[in-house]
Amino acid sequence: MRVTIIGAGRVGLTTAVALNYLGHRVSCVDSDGGLVESLLNGEFPFHEPVLPELWDANSIGVASRLSPASASADILFATVSTPTLPNGHADTSAVRSVAEQVAETVPDQADVIVAVKSTVPPGTTDALQQMIDQVLQRRNCTARVATASNPEFLREGSSLADMLYPDRIVLGTPDRRSLLSLLNLYRPIIQQQFLPPEGAPRPPGYSCTPVLATRPRNAELIKYAANAFLVTKLSFINELAGLAEQLGADITRVAKGIGLDHRIGPHYLDAGVGWGGPCLAKDVRALVGLAADNGRDMPLLSAALSVNSRxxxxxxxxxxxxxxxxxxxxxxxxxxxxxxxxxxxxxxxxxxxxxxxxxxxxxxxxxxxxxxxxxxxxxxxxxxxxxxxxxxxxxxxxxxxxxxxxxxxxxxxxxxxxxxxxxxxxxxxxxxxxxxxxxxxxxxxxxxxx
Ligand SMILES: NC(=O)c1ccc[n+]([C@@H]2O[C@H](COP(=O)([O-])OP(=O)(O)OC[C@H]3O[C@@H](n4cnc5c(N)ncnc54)[C@H](O)[C@@H]3O)[C@@H](O)[C@H]2O)c1
Structure with a gap:
């Protein structure tokens, strides 16, 4: 299938490398001209295992603007940044700008899906659909553009393996045709019909990927809920670590002891300096902000944030x-x-x-x-x-x-x-x-x- 990835950052380039490896025809668009130039010169912009070796500058196109040809790919992924605004909310302006670019550029009679991989507040994908429809109507454009939410769960440091062998693929769309297209795109991953690349071997026992098809706003909330749950688990063990230290207990043994319980599980129970990175705090703050907009407080998540800074x-x-x-x-x-x-x-x-x-x-x-x-x-x-x-x-x-x-x-x-x-x-x-x-x-x- 033909795929255009808008936003050639950590998520965008992982998606590009994975889909290119699986045989799709991939091109990337990024508004950062310097980044585009480096990629065209074959320079990979960040450290990540395996990805630079699989980055194929000859077969993956890179441009700083969306062209009518790249806007008429079968699937366009929005993988742009959604940073935190000063009030804690997610800044979705880049995602909105992507939707606008697509709606302004897509040629007549094209039939495309805009799949949002960026982490966005529930309701964003539906709002993008309305925005796109209005622009298409103004342009008298006969193209069909359907939006879908396809949140990304990869972890930096193992991003390619996370994309090729994910715990699940979440597809948020009310539209059956879009769902079938996305399933088609991901079929090699879902059915594991590919030879693993060097450096990203298939985990033992991994044979297929669960897919959850749902409404866009459920898909969007799943992403926030996953990160919120992970930080809560980490802050829980860190809070307990403080007490263990004072009691002369060893939190690593305590974590082992509770992690053996199937209801709890062993992951994300490593006490330490606390969580960081580009997503966790940003997404939890956005969720707390979203709750406030809806007249709700989130005392558990607010506590997870303050335990982390402590x-x-x-x-x-x-x-x-x-x-x-x-x-x-x-x-x-x-x-x-x-x-x-x-x-x-x-x-x-x-x-x-x-x-x-x-x-x-x-x-x-x-x-x-x-x-x-x-x-x-x-x-x-x-x-x-x-x-x-x-x-x-x-x-x-x-x-x-x-x-x-x-x-x-x-x-x-x-x-x-x-x-x-x-x-x-x-x-x-x-x-x-x-x-x-x-x-x-x-x-x-x-x-x-x-
Ligand atoms: N990094 C992760 O581990 C991770 C994991 C899962 C989900 N996410 C989410 O995925 C999204 C992207 O994250 P990332 O880490 O890849 O970000 P990033 O900052 O590495 O990359 C974003 C890219 O988008 C480009 N961009 C911004 N606005 C643009 C526009 N209007 N048109 C074209 N390009 C534009 C930027 O130049 C940049 O190269 C975010 O919403 C993030 O929360 C990130």
């Missing part, structure tokens, strides 16, 4: 417990990305903790194997001292704080680092390291909730 301060308190006042100390931060396998720094807990440490008067050094160039570029005013190796960064440090679970941090030469450092404290803000190894190297190990 958790970042907890890392600083952990350091103060070990070192006393932080004024004049030198702290080394291991990892800046909001999680491993990405260079995304949006709402990164590491940067939040670094800012708190700087406010306390500490000198902050940092090392990240991948995200450093982006940190320098996106946060030029943050007075962080960047280092090329952990060894160089650690020299003379009072403490190290592990903030991102990069696999290489598991295998650091801890005895060597202990000898080079001034202090002997390691705060493991993700309960990621092997406590025994750290302690055997002569460090005091401080985890979260243990």
């Amino acid at each position: 958790q970042r301060q907890h890392i600083v308190r952990r350091l103060e417990q070990a070192l006393g006042p932080l004024q004049g100390t030198t702290i080394g931060i291991l990892g800046l990305a909001f999680k491993a396998n990405t260079d995304d720094l949006t709402d990164s807990p590491a940067l939040a903790v670094a800012s708190l440490l700087l406010q306390s008067g500490a000198h902050v050094r940092c090392y990240d194997p991948v995200a450093e160039p982006r940190a320098r570029r996106e946060h030029p005013h943050l007075p962080l001292e960047y280092h090329d190796t952990v060894g160089e960064m650690s020299r003379g440090c009072d403490a190290l704080v592990l903030m991102t679970g990069w696999p290489e941090f598991k295998h650091l030469p801890w005895p060597e680092l202990a000898r080079a450092m001034k202090g002997k404290t390691v705060v493991d803000a993700r309960n990621f390291l092997d406590r025994q190894t750290i302690e055997q190297a002569g460090f005091t190990y401080l985890g979260i909730g243990r």
Whole structure:
């Protein structure tokens, strides 16, 4: 099928690579001219496993404007950003602009679907349909444009695998023809009729993808509800971690013990510095804002947000417990990305903790194997001292704080680092390291909730 993806960011490019790999004819449109130029030159704009190797600049078209040809593809995906407005609500202006571009550009007699993958408040896809119909009517255009909601659940760091082997595909449309077209597009994934690409093997036992067909506003709310549930689970375990720490219990064992209960499940029960990234806080705030518009409060989600910001301060308190006042100390931060396998720094807990440490008067050094160039570029005013190796960064440090679970941090030469450092404290803000190894190297190990 012919597919046009509008918004060539993390979701758009993953969708493009996956659908191109599955044999569809894909082209991308993005309003950022610099990004388009890089892609045309074969440069991939962000760090993500497997995607750059599968990005095929020869077969995936890229343009900065929608043309009548790209607007008449079988399916057009809206994968543009929906950032947070100052009042916490989702800014859907880019999605509306996509709908307008399509309605203004689509040629007579085309028959297209605009599938919204961007995370948007319930009711948006229906509103887009009305907008498009009005423009088509004004233009006396005979094209048929049907909107659908197709929320995306991929995780950065494993985005291609999440798209090829998803837990579910949600299709929100009242229109049977659109539903059949979308099912046709996703058939290779739903029935797993493809040879897995190198670097994204099929998970053992994965044989087909459940599909949930529903109304657009249900699909839109499913996306928000999923993220809201995940943050609630994470904030729950983080809140409990604080108590475990005081009681002398180990939250990792407690999490294991409750996660074995099928009703609870083992995922998203890792206590740590709290959640970050481009979506979770943005989407939960948008949901709380949406509820307020409808005269409802969301005390559970508001609490999840405040537990999360408290958790970042907890890392600083952990350091103060070990070192006393932080004024004049030198702290080394291991990892800046909001999680491993990405260079995304949006709402990164590491940067939040670094800012708190700087406010306390500490000198902050940092090392990240991948995200450093982006940190320098996106946060030029943050007075962080960047280092090329952990060894160089650690020299003379009072403490190290592990903030991102990069696999290489598991295998650091801890005895060597202990000898080079001034202090002997390691705060493991993700309960990621092997406590025994750290302690055997002569460090005091401080985890979260243990
Ligand atoms: N990143 C994730 O992990 C993730 C996961 C699931 C869902 N989502 C949702 O998907 C959407 C996109 O997220 P992302 O992370 O890919 O964002 P992104 O910022 O990486 O990419 C968005 C792209 O859209 C382009 N764009 C903005 N307005 C445009 C317009 N009017 N016309 C053409 N291009 C335009 C931008 O230049 C940018 O390249 C958001 O709603 C997000 O909440 C993101």
